[in-house]
Amino acid sequence: MKFRRFLGLFCAAVISAALAGQGSDSAAAEDKVVKIGAVFPMTGGAASAGVHAKYAIEVAMDIINNAHPELGDFPLAKNAGLAGLGGAKVDVVFADNQGSPATGQNQALRLITEEKVVALTGAYQSGITLTASAIAERYSIPFVNGESVAANLTERGFKWFFRTTPIASDFAKIYYEFLTDMKAAGAKTDNVALVHDNTEYGTSVAGTITSAFKEKGLAITLDVAYAVNATDVQSQVLQLKEKNPDVVIMISYTSDAILFSKTMQALDYKPPMIVADDSGYSDPSFIKAVGKISQGTFNRSSWSVGPPGSPTAIIADLYKKKSGDEMDDTAAREMQGFFVLVDAIDRAGSTELAKIQAALKATDLKPEQLMMGYKGVKFDDKGQNILASGVIIQLQDGENYVSVWPKASAAKAPIVPYKGW
Amino acid sequence: MSFVLVQVIVGGLLLGAVYALFSSGLTLVWGMMNIVNFAHGDFVMLGMYVAFVVFTLFGVGPLAGAPLATLLLATLGVVVYFGLIRDIMKGPMLAQILGTFGLALLLRYSVFWWFGANFLSLPQNIVGGTFAIFGLRIEASRLLAGAVALLVTLGLHLLLTRTSLGSKMLAVAEDSTAAQLMGIRPDTMQAIAWAIAAGATGLAGALIATFFYIVPTVGETLGIVAFVTVSLGGFGSVPGALVAGLLIGVIESLSGYLIGAVYKDIVVYALFLFFLWFRPQGLMGKA
Numbered sequence: 001m002k003f004r005r006f007l008g009l010f011c012a013a014v015i016s017a018a019l020a021g022q023g024s025d026s027a028a029a030e031d032k033v034v035k036i037g038a039v040f041p042m043t044g045g046a047a048s049a050g051v052h053a054k055y056a057i058e059v060a061m062d063i064i065n066n067a068h069p070e071l072g073d074f075p076l077a078k079n080a081g082l083a084g085l086g087g088a089k090v091d092v093v094f095a096d097n098q099g100s101p102a103t104g105q106n107q108a109l110r111l112i113t114e115e116k117v118v119a120l121t122g123a124y125q126s127g128i129t130l131t132a133s134a135i136a137e138r139y140s141i142p143f144v145n146g147e148s149v150a151a152n153l154t155e156r157g158f159k160w161f162f163r164t165t166p167i168a169s170d171f172a173k174i175y176y177e178f179l180t181d182m183k184a185a186g187a188k189t190d191n192v193a194l195v196h197d198n199t200e201y202g203t204s205v206a207g208t209i210t211s212a213f214k215e216k217g218l219a220i221t222l223d224v225a226y227a228v229n230a231t232d233v234q235s236q237v238l239q240l241k242e243k244n245p246d247v248v249i250m251i252s253y254t255s256d257a258i259l260f261s262k263t264m265q266a267l268d269y270k271p272p273m274i275v276a277d278d279s280g281y282s283d284p285s286f287i288k289a290v291g292k293i294s295q296g297t298f299n300r301s302s303w304s305v306g307p308p309g310s311p312t313a314i315i316a317d318l319y320k321k322k323s324g325d326e327m328d329d330t331a332a333r334e335m336q337g338f339f340v341l342v343d344a345i346d347r348a349g350s351t352e353l354a355k356i357q358a359a360l361k362a363t364d365l366k367p368e369q370l371m372m373g374y375k376g377v378k379f380d381d382k383g384q385n386i387l388a389s390g391v392i393i394q395l396q397d398g399e400n401y402v403s404v405w406p407k408a409s410a411a412k413a414p415i416v417p418y419k420g421w
Numbered sequence: 422m423s424f425v426l427v428q429v430i431v432g433g434l435l436l437g438a439v440y441a442l443f444s445s446g447l448t449l450v451w452g453m454m455n456i457v458n459f460a461h462g463d464f465v466m467l468g469m470y471v472a473f474v475v476f477t478l479f480g481v482g483p484l485a486g487a488p489l490a491t492l493l494l495a496t497l498g499v500v501v502y503f504g505l506i507r508d509i510m511k512g513p514m515l516a517q518i519l520g521t522f523g524l525a526l527l528l529r530y531s532v533f534w535w536f537g538a539n540f541l542s543l544p545q546n547i548v549g550g551t552f553a554i555f556g557l558r559i560e561a562s563r564l565l566a567g568a569v570a571l572l573v574t575l576g577l578h579l580l581l582t583r584t585s586l587g588s589k590m591l592a593v594a595e596d597s598t599a600a601q602l603m604g605i606r607p608d609t610m611q612a613i614a615w616a617i618a619a620g621a622t623g624l625a626g627a628l629i630a631t632f633f634y635i636v637p638t639v640g641e642t643l644g645i646v647a648f649v650t651v652s653l654g655g656f657g658s659v660p661g662a663l664v665a666g667l668l669i670g671v672i673e674s675l676s677g678y679l680i681g682a683v684y685k686d687i688v689v690y691a692l693f694l695f696f697l698w699f700r701p702q703g704l705m706g707k708a
Contacts (some may be wrong), residue, residue, distance in 0.1 A: 043530075044638055047538030198683050226682035231642055234432040235677030235685070242425055258540060258634045266551045266560045266632075267428075285540035289634060293545060421545075 034082065034090045034351055036341065037111030039122035039132050044099025045229045045255040048285040049124055049330060053147075055323035056335040057092055057121075059315065064342055065089045074311040075343050075369050084346040093117060097128045101200075104128035108135045118351045119144065121338055124330075125253075126150035127200030133161045142344075142356045146337020147330050149278075150204040154384040162360050162379050164337045164372075166388035168205045171300055172212035175275060178298075178392050178405050179218075179247065187416050188246045188272065193222035195236065195260070196251035202228070205251050205277055221245055230256055233263050241269045248273070254280040261290035265421055272417040274298065275392075282401075284325040292398040293421040298414070302372045302390040303332035304403055312371050326400070329393075336372045340365065373409075424556065429678045430671055431557055437670020438567030441663040443625035443643060444650040445573050446618030452657020453594040453614050456506060456517060460525035462644025464619055468494055468626020469635045470532060473541055482547045483565075483627050490623035498619025502612045525640065532637040541635040548631050562631040569628055573621055574663040580617075581659065590614055594657070653693055655706020664704055669693075 038057055041050035064076045071077035081087035093115050097104035104123050111117045112135065119142040123129045129148040136143040137158045145153065145163045149171065154163055166174075179189040194209060196202035202225070210220050222243050224236050237260065240248060248271040252260065257280030264270070275298040280286055282299060305327070306312035315335075316327045323331075340363060345351065348359035365377040376387035392405040394414055404414040447461045458464075471493055472486035479485065501524065509520040549561030581587035592600040593610040600607060633639070650669055654661030669689055676688035697703070 042538065043533065045636075047533075047636070047638070048540055051538045224682065226677075227686055229642055230682070231646065232432075232436050232673070232677075233682070234436070235429055235674055236682050238425055238429055238432075238678060254540060255634060255636065258542070262545070262632065262634075265545065267558050268551065283540075289540055289542035290545075 032088055034085065034088050034342075034345055035115060035117045036090060036092050036338075037095065037108070037115060037117035037120045037122075038092050038338075039095045039097050039104050039107050039111070039120065039128070040124050041099050041128075042094070042096035044097075046099055046124060046253045046279075048254055048283050049279070050096070052284065052323060052325065052328065052331045053122075053124060053334045054094055056319060056327075056331040057094075057338050059318045059322050060335050060338050060342075061090055061092055062318070063315070064339075071311045071314055073369075074371075075339065075365070076346060077311075082342070082346045084349040085351070090342055097123050097125070097132070099125065099128075101125075101127045101131040105131035105135050108132035112136065112139050112141050117141070118353065119341055119345065119356060121146065121334075121341055124148065124334075125199065125201060126153060126204065129153055130200055133158065136160055140353055140357075142341070142353065142360055144337050144341035144344075144360070146334045146340075148201070150200050151208050152200075152204060154382040158383060160357060162340075162363075162383045162385075164340050164374075164377055164385045164388065165333045166302060166374075166390050167384065168208035169212060170388060171205075171277065171390065172209045174300060174390055174392065175209065175249065176213060176216055176218065178275075181405065182273070182414065182416065190218075191221045191243075191245040192218065192247045192249065193224065193240060193243065193245035193271075194220055194249050194251065195224045195226070195240070197228040197253065197256060198225055199228050199253075201253075201279070202251045209249065226256070228253065228256065230259055233259050234267065236260075237263045237267050237269055240271065241267060244271075246272050247275060249275045249277065250281065251277040252280045254283040254286055257281050257283070257286050258289050261286075261294045265293045270418055270420045274418050276300075278329055281395075282328045282330050284328055287395070287399065291395060295395060295398040295421065296415055296417070296419040297395045298404070299329075299393050299395065299401060300390050301329040301393045301401065301403070302374060302388070303327065303329045304373055304391075304409075304411075315371055329401075332372060336370060336374075339371070340377055426678075428557055429674050431559065433671035433674025434667055435559070435563040435567050435670070436674060437667035438570040438663075439563065439625075439629060439666075440646050440650050440670055441666025442566055442570035442573060443622060443629065444647040444654075444662045444666055445570070445577055445659055446621035446625075447647050448651045448654060448657060448659055448662045449577065449614055449621075450618045451651060453590060454506075454510065454611055456510065457521065457648075458618075459518070459521040459644070460501075460528060460640075461622065461647055462640030462642070463525045463528040464494055464497070464622035464640075465626040465629065465643055465647075466532065466635075466637060466640040467497070467528060468623035469630040469633075469639065470536065470626075471623065472627035472630040473543060473635050476543055476547070482543070483631055486630075487624055487627040490627035491620045492623070494623025494626070495616040495620035498615040498617075499612050501619070502615040506615065507608065507611070525644075529637050529640060536637065538637070543630050543635075560632060562628070565631070566625075566628040569624065570663065570666070573624065574659055577617070577621070577659045586613070649690070649693055653696065653703055655703030658703065658705040661703055661705030668704075 040053045067080045068077040095107035123132045126148040133143040149168045151168045183189045194206045196206040319327045344359040348355040393401040394404045402411045443465045468490040471490040475486040551560045589605045590610045593607045597607040650666045654665030677685040
């Protein structure tokens with residue numbers, strides 16, 4: 001009995017120590033290491049995306065912290081560490097948002113108050129970026145987001161939130177122009193259906209596309225909303241099959257995207273054109289699981305590998321070595337956001353929050369300094385990158401996406417109708 | 422009745438049969454021992470991963486994967502009973518709830534650690550493709566899962582009502598002290614119940630893996646449905662779980678199609694609560 005008691009107390013002590021033991025480093029270490037927090041989904045329906053984001057940021061850390069002369073003049077690659085801070089290294093503390101806005105917010109709070117990070121990045125899901133950045137705003141911590149596209153993230157009047165990726169309204173414009181071009185080439189694009197989940201991402205992107213199209217005179221004929229992390233989507237696919245739209249725009253995270261592809265094949269439904277809004281459809285898991293039965297899916301992207309020897313090709317290679325997968329658009333955008341953040345810290349020459357904020361506001365990166373195909377990085381007073389842009393890609397062989405629009409940057413011509421399997 | 426509506430109902434029945442398949446084990450454990458096994462969904466998840474590993478290593482489909490998953494999960498069930506359940510049953514209710522919940526997390530994150538977060542899949546049409554009967558599209562994999570659900574329900578029901586083993590298990594559930602006096606060892610009966618229940622989840626997981634994606638968190642998603650199915654069907658009633666599963670599947674499918682997919686959960690749970698208000702013991706549970 002006495003031993004059992006001791007064992008019980010011992011276990012309790014170990015657990016308490018483990019839980020409390022994420023203590024922050026002493027102040028003396030701050031000058032040598034710049035601590036940045038990263039909130040991403042490591043578990044839950046979008047975990048695959050979060051894990052790939054982690055790989056991307058780890059590759060970026062390697063490029064920043066070590067000398068990489070082969071990347072030429074790519075920002076932060078030449079020297080080891082941050083030149084503006086006397087060679088200080090960057091350390092990223094990752095936190096799991098578990099796919100929940102409340103958890104994401106708590107994790108952001110923990111990173112700020114306990115880990116004492118000087119900046120945050122993340123959080124993939126727009127709904128979670130919303131809450132996590134709200135905490136950062138309250139504590140005056142710079143938050144740079146590279147991948148969440150819901151429009152309202154930069155409509156809150158925040159002073160500490162910056163976003164490098166193109167957003168829903170940019171993509172709505174791109175989709176409209178793409179469909180107009182396809183119509184001119186002979187495809188039918190008058191009936192457009194939107195399929196989206198009920199999260200901040202799905203709802204706001206659907207809303208943005210609907211109003212953008214309406215302005216140009218193209219009405220959405222069918223809006224299919226579904227609860228995220230669905231167990232079954234047969235009814236939704238049957239609705240689509242019945243209405244038979246010319247174009248289906250899919251706005252889904254990975255698990256739902258996979259389910260939709262499988263169900264479409266089971267119910268033998270092939271819309272003439274499927275345009276996917278990135279996220280789930282760009283996830284390497286999606287391609288591995290159902291790529292072969294989703295051939296011809298269109299998608300948006302701002303990433304392309306570039307010729308061998310170019311910085312983007314080298315980065316793609318480093319990423320492949322680290323993760324085992326090809327770089328996808330979402331992971332690339334996250335990495336770009338991270339580079340922009342660290343570049344600002346470097347220019348600020350200090351870890352003082354106000355100086356980092358000022359450096360971010362003054363960001364003016366040229367296309368040749370970026371890994372993404374943006375026209376540059378320059379933030380407006382809402383914190384949005386006004387030079388972000390994108391192209392349309394297509395999953396032509398079921399394995400790789402190739403750029404198909406606009407014609408000037410297309411690797412191949414778009415193929416319609418949707419092939420599926 | 423429009424043709425699409427028939428397809429929706431058929432889809433709902435097939436979906437419901439799947440729900441019944443992985444709930445059958447839960448009602449056995451819950452009904453027999455009053456233990457709510459929060460790790461139930463994660464047992465199913467493990468069954469899915471076993472099927473995946475069998476396919477990756479040997480290239481065989483559920484013909485080999487399902488029996489192996491059943492066996493492995495049954496063994497896990499016995500281990501969990503002797504290692505965890507038997508002791509927490511003596512403790513307060515909170516310990517029981519947290520115990521199986523902790524087990525769920527342990528299983529889930531072990532799989533995360535070992536397999537990673539990527540979504541895995543068995544190849545499309547590993548059991549057979551989709552075929553059309555009178556123009557209705559039916560997936561062979563779901564049909565198989567549905568047929569097995571019926572067989573498992575029948576098998577469990579016969580076991581409990583027609584065999585002496587079943588009588589012994591029910592005796593222990595009713596009054597374990599009296600059963601002991603009759604020469605039945607409660608420990609053995611409860612371990613057998615856990616083995617059967619866990620084996621059923623293994624079978625369910627292996628079959629579901631033929632048409633659903635495989636990821637460590639799938640237990641969360643399916644687990645909730647299992648609880649609702651068992652509650653609606655009545656604790657301890659295996660046929661009840663089947664009927665409840667089918668009902669939930671059809672209601673979900675119909676409301677998704679007629680009202681809108683975002684509302685289908687609201688409809689299902691509203692009806693569920695409403696029904697329990699009238700009849701708390703569920704469809705076929707004992708009062």
